[in-house]
Amino acid sequence: MAVSLVVQAVGGAMASTASNDPDGTKLGTNIMVSGVLFQLAAMTLFALLALDFLRRSAKLGMPREYNKVLIALFVSLAAIFARSIFRTVELLEGWNGYLMMHEIYFITLDGVLMVLAVVIFFPFDPAWIIPKNHRATEKDNGESSEFSTGV
Known part of the structure; x- marks a missing residue:
């Protein structure tokens, strides 16, 4: 995802510095769009891999607590995905x-979706939901104490 953000930033910088040059603005905008499209492709790949993980782990009898975290993950992913589609069309x-030119679309299809993507993890924080006995520990890597989770 870092690649996507860098490409979007470079495109944004090019578009903003070329305010008197329509061709430069268009090139910068197109670079921004390619960054957003790369982000959409990476998120699609992540979602497919996450679904494959869920399919495989369902056979192992995953604890019920994980379902809440996974639902939050997919709600957040859907919000970011919808926002990225909006940004692509907007650009x-x-x-x-x-x-x-219509701020209400920016507020609802950008701001509200990003707030949802973050706020969903307030009630479904993995550090609080997943039982301690299911968390990775340093012992798993040859060490002796649990990782500090801030809990």
């Missing part, structure tokens, strides 16, 4: 496009 419309 493809251009800096004077309909979505860019």
Whole structure:
């Protein structure tokens, strides 16, 4: 995901510094869009791998506590995914496009979705939900004490 953020930042910088050059602004915007599309592709791959993990681990009888964390993970992922689609369409419309010029879309399809992506983990914090006896410990790596989880 770091690659995606760097590409988006470079594109944004190019678009903002080329304010008097329409071709430079378009190139910067296109670079930003490619960063968002790369992010969507990486998230899609992550979701597919996570679903495969769930399929395989269901056979092992995963503890019920994990379900709450996994639901939160997929709600967060869906919110970020929807936001990325909005950002792609918004940028493809251009800096004077309909979505860019109407703040309500930015508030709901960007801000609210990002708040949801984070806030979902307040009640479903893995550090609180997953029992201590199911957490990875340093002992698993040849050490003797549990990792500090802040709990």
